[in-house]
Amino acid sequence: MFEIFKIGFLPVTFLDLIDIAIVSFIIYKVYNVIKGTIAAQIFIGLIIVLLLSITAQAANLKALGYLLKLVSDTWVIAFIVLFQPEIRRLLLIIGRNPFIRIFIKNDEKTIAHVLTDASFELSQLQHGALIVIIKSSGIRTFVETGEVINAKINKNLLESIFYPRSPLHDGAVIIKGDIIEAARCTLPLSSVTSVDGHSLGMRHRAGLGITEQADVLSIIVSEETGSISVAQDGKLKRGLSKEALRQTLSEALRLQKERGSKGLFEHSLRDR
Numbered sequence: 001m002f003e004i005f006k007i008g009f010l011p012v013t014f015l016d017l018i019d020i021a022i023v024s025f026i027i028y029k030v031y032n033v034i035k036g037t038i039a040a041q042i043f044i045g046l047i048i049v050l051l052l053s054i055t056a057q058a059a060n061l062k063a064l065g066y067l068l069k070l071v072s073d074t075w076v077i078a079f080i081v082l083f084q085p086e087i088r089r090l091l092l093i094i095g096r097n098p099f100i101r102i103f104i105k106n107d108e109k110t111i112a113h114v115l116t117d118a119s120f121e122l123s124q125l126q127h128g129a130l131i132v133i134i135k136s137s138g139i140r141t142f143v144e145t146g147e148v149i150n151a152k153i154n155k156n157l158l159e160s161i162f163y164p165r166s167p168l169h170d171g172a173v174i175i176k177g178d179i180i181e182a183a184r185c186t187l188p189l190s191s192v193t194s195v196d197g198h199s200l201g202m203r204h205r206a207g208l209g210i211t212e213q214a215d216v217l218s219i220i221v222s223e224e225t226g227s228i229s230v231a232q233d234g235k236l237k238r239g240l241s242k243e244a245l246r247q248t249l250s251e252a253l254r255l256q257k258e259r260g261s262k263g264l265f266e267h268s269l270r271d272r
Contacts, residue, residue, distance in 0.1 A: 128223030
């Protein structure tokens with residue numbers, strides 16, 4: 001490899017500079033995650049010991065290098081054992097990185113299953129529900145009419161929201177990706193008052209109305225009959241089976257993924 005310069009007796013190549021830059025970036029990111037904790041102080045001490053160990057080995061100080069390497073190896077194991085929560089937090093942040101998520105299998109199937117199971121649980125209890133899933137166009141105006149939640153999709157959480165005595169059960173829940181953005185949101189009513197001879201209540205008209213104004217999908221659970229309907233593109237399908245609902249949601253989430261972040265960005269700018 002082509003030598004760029006020397007530091008004393010150590011030759012430095014372009015590959016060495018890349019190596020140093022990558023290691024420095026990793027150390028910086030790790031420190032940012034654990035900054036403000038006891039782990040940060042120990043981490044700094046570990047880095048100092050590692051640097052001294054590398055310097056001692058480079059200078060061919062065998063005894064000192066051996067002792068420092070022994071200490072650093074033991075310290076790394078102790079660091080992993082003592083600070084498991086911080087390490088888990090770091091791995092979680094890495095997993096949520098958009099670049100990393102490209103190589104991770106999408107959880108759209110899981111989301112479809114959670115929403116389907118929650119909808120049919122609410123149906124059996126005859127608890128009315130209105131769930132809006134954003135496909136491409138943002139509906140921030142309607143999100144702001146409700147209570148911001150910003151929680152990961154969870155069946156028990158959805159069932160709790162639509163429990164009749166819950167203060168959040170009136171209005172709609174709005175979901176974007178795998179996040180419940182808000183609950184008790186107010187939606188525009190459709191001018192359509194009946195479909196196939198069946199009169200539409202306020203919940204169904206709201207679920208249909210939002211799909212007439214934005215690229216979203218609505219799940220409506222009837223409080224009177226427990227039947228499940230889906231609205232999208234200004235059209236309402238009534239009385240869906242569990243499998244039909246799951247397939248409809250899976251298809252909608254798949255299309256959402258294919259449209260990509262560019263479409264989402266353009267729609268969000270349009271909403272502003």
